Amino acid sequence: MTSGLQQKNSILILDFGSQYTQLIARRVRENKVYSTIVSHKITAEEIKKQAPKGLIFSGGPASVYDEKSPKCDKGIFKLGIPILGICYGQQLIAQYFGGKVRRTREREFGRQELFIDDHADFFSGLPGNITCWMSHGDYVSSLPKGFVSIAHTLSTPNAAFASRDRKVFGVQFHPEVVHTARGSEIISNFLYRICRCRPSWEMGAFIKDTVSHIRQLVGKDSVVCGLSGGVDSSVAAVLIHRAIGRQLRCIFVDNGLVRNREPEEIKTIFRANLHMNLDFVNAQNRFLKRLKGVTDPEVKRKTIGDEFIKVFEEEAKKIRRVKYLAQGTLYPDVIESVSATGSPSAKIKTHHNVGGLPEKMNLKLIEPLRELFKDEVRELAKQLGLPQEIIHRQPFPGPGLAIRIVGEVTPERLQVLRDADDIFVGEIRKAGLYNEVWQSFCVLLCIKSVGVMGDERTYENVIALRCVSSSDGMTADWVKLEPALLGKVSSRIINEVKGVNRVVYDISSKPPSTIEWE
Structure with missing residues (x-):
């Protein structure tokens, strides 16, 4: 759903299983460059067709010398596209070009002092030393031929390296996390000084593209939206409403797991103020009955998700020509539930609007925010004209108070x-x-x-x-x-x-x- 300009001015992030992969995408977008996350299994030919300005290899939990560790298509290194490897990504680059990777004596986790040895391009504009965030059990012990070290820590001699002829860079630390000082500037240097990107990613274009896509997808059918009143589902509803108007029917399910006065506030905002179709369903007894005796958090989430969809399917049958269920699923929901790219990332927990869906659902999903982060959604909410009490509402879990x-x-x-x-x-x-x-x-x-x-x-x-x-x-x-x-x-x-x-x-x-x- 991105414009042609953004597709030609984008960064591809190859996911090797890091829990921080989504953060890399967020940092790139903060610098007004569109980014998409793809599986590390993507072929060089597929990348060539997409013609990104640069590639970023994420970190990951594996060791490059393990037999089953994730690898990428070797043809990627021959495309001439700038590459930045982070943590595991750096080690993978070093191994491919003939360097050596070894285990550390002790796993390095936390803040470390990074000493910058070369301020050209990649570290341009940064001071001589900054705090960086390390999380690794391996390190590049010997550089490949043609590579030079451009930064070090007291325990990691090759904390950052470069092969400028190849436009290939690697860092052992994580510039994408907030614990690394000036991390966004480091990524910005890669985007603008190495990849020659342009600042073209902005919410106005996202709204235009998404509205057009939804309108074309839905046609004359109807959409039901699970409205919780949080910023995610609210933005999804307003965005879809802008595309198809009265074809959207919002449903607020009072599952008995909401906070004091919440149902009344939702009715006021969406019925009275935003003039949207809103059906109110009192399903408290249904949910509480199913949760009786349940103590395991994963079972709670899946039980709530299952009942949530059942209620929706029942309500949807009352609506003419409904074929779609809209949800406010975000990137963090996806990465904490399942790997969106088929990469070996560890599952943290099930979100009710991701992993809790029954396999045989009778409605097709529309998730217009699936590739956005919370701060991007809040910016989107401002541009869509949502009230302040929605824009600044703190995140509230889909399963509600049940998991609190x-x-x-x-x-x-x-x-x-x-x-x-x-x-x-x-x-x-x-x-x-x-x-x-x-x-x-x-x-x-x-x-x-x-x-x-x-x-x-x-x-x-x-x-x-x-x-x-x-x-x-x-x-x-x-x-x-x-x-x-x-x-x-x-x-x-x-x-x-x-x-x-x-x-x-x-x-x-x-x-x-x-x-x-x-």
């Missing part, structure tokens, strides 16, 4: 979580932090603790507070909230929410943890 309850989901436990979450998010808003952080929410734990209230012993629930900062959801750091704010939230929850006598604060980052607990 560790253990069984019951009406009583849901209400405890809703009331606690109301207090926490409300105080975050009062402190002026809601739009500054990525997510802030409560988790109801599966344990109870002893407490004292009114001189009496209590044995009640524990609430965990989670507040993280992020730019895309792929990595995240916990937010250092003021002790006074945490104290106020804790006091209010314990005093105002019946059944809670202890509040804790989650100080783990992603990785190694995930943002959600389940």
Whole structure:
């Protein structure tokens, strides 16, 4: 769905299984160059037909000397297209051209000081040393003939190398993650100084192309959209509505797993303000009945996803000529559920709108945001004229509060979580932090603790507070909230929410943890 200009001015990212592959694509797009992720199995002939300006080889969990490690078509190196290899990608390049790759004594993971030895082109405009992010168990111990080292760390002599005649570069560190200082500038140098790209990727062109594609695809048929009220499904709905108007029917399913006042707010925004077709379905009893006794998080997700689709298929039968189901699936949803490219990336968890779909679904999928990141979706929302309360709404998981309850989901436990979450998010808003952080929410734990209230012993629930900062959801750091704010939230929850006598604060980052607990 990209324009001809963008297709001719694009970067292909070969996925070798890294969990950071989507971040590479995001960094490229931040520099206004369109990027697409393809399997490492793509042939040189296929790449030649697409005529990208450059190639980026992602990292990956394998070792290049393993028998079953992923390799690429060797013909790619003969195309004359600039290549940047990151981590595993760098090692693969070194091996192909005759260099040596060895295991490190100890796996290197975390921040390291990078010393830049050559400031021409690739490191142009950068200081002599920067902080970089390492995550590897192998390293390039001997450079191939014709390659030179252009940066090093105290433990990695060839942290970056170049073969300028071939326009081939490699880095052992990860410039795509936020932990690498000036990483976006490094990628920008590759795009503009090495690949000679032009800044042509922007949301206006995406809207035009996507609307045209949807209109052509749907024809005179109807589309149902699963509307949650979050920015993802809202943008998908408004984008599709712009393409086909009244042929779109939005359905909000109240599965009993939403927050306080959410159903009423959705009705107001989409019926009264945006004048869109919106059907409201009360399915609380159906979902809670199916979740009874379920404690495994993956089973929860799949159960909710399965029931979600069943409800939609039932509602869709009431709509004339409906053939499509629209969803607000994003890139991070896809990469954390399954490999979108057939690459050996590890599965983290199932998202209800990706891996939870039943195999025999009676509706065809439309996912117009499938290759976008959250920040791109927010920019899209602004250009589409969505209200601020939607644009800046914090991400909310598809399975709702079910995965913020560790253990069984019951009406009583849901209400405890809703009331606690109301207090926490409300105080975050009062402190002026809601739009500054990525997510802030409560988790109801599966344990109870002893407490004292009114001189009496209590044995009640524990609430965990989670507040993280992020730019895309792929990595995240916990937010250092003021002790006074945490104290106020804790006091209010314990005093105002019946059944809670202890509040804790989650100080783990992603990785190694995930943002959600389940």
